[in-house]
Amino acid sequence: MRLATWNVNSIRVRKERVLAWLTVQRPDVLCLQETKVTDEVFPHADFAALGYRVALSGQRTYNGVAILARTALKDVVRCFDDGEDEADARFLAATVGQVRVICVYVPNGQVVGSERFAYKLRWLRRLRWYLDRYHSPQDLLALCGDFNVAPEPRDVHDPDAWADTVLFHPDARTAFNELIAWGLRDAIRLHHQEGGLYSWWDYRQLAFPRNHGLRIDHVLVTAPLAAQCTGARIDRDARKGQGASDHAPVVAEFTD
């Protein structure tokens, strides 16, 4: 199984690029974030033509997540079901084959100390609660998406400069680590230990050509799924050129 995650920053603007990427990469599962469209507007037919089925939790203007798969998507869930009001479409889970796939778009947090940052930390804790409540670390489970957290200094081009920002703040890293501590492995780190592997580059200041990036998009897997993980990579090429998302896809491979 080939599993990928990609923050596309508007499926409307990125549709042709995503279709072209699917045609070449042929993942079995693709998790999308920031689709920015309601479910009625999502271009189902274009993906169906490439052989993909779709599970959606969409929203106008902001957020929006989707899971594309070449086989059936079963037992679709769209919220934590923890009793809290949730206006944002940031969570989507579905079973593909034997694997439970969870697609998340973790809140960015905007500014450290803001209400949005508190919401980000709270959201990560709710995600941990969801795993405790509905899953076991022994499940075949992949938690994929844009976490808006770079876990370690080697995941940030300039850790000192980014330490006070929402993407690399100690509180965000702690919340992320508490999620990992439930029983998850970072698919990229199962296979690559070097720094300089980034999944997001700001549109501004020529950040991409300078490789001023951060690794904030992740495929996190339970131990049983980690045992089946034969490789992982970030497709930096997908960030190149005009009309690219500011994120690159993360791809992981598993034996069946």
Add this chain to the structure above:
DNA sequence: ATGGTTGCTTAGCAA
């Protein structure tokens, strides 16, 4: 210290 870019929506916000 600030700005810079993109997308959605139309001047300002979110990222």
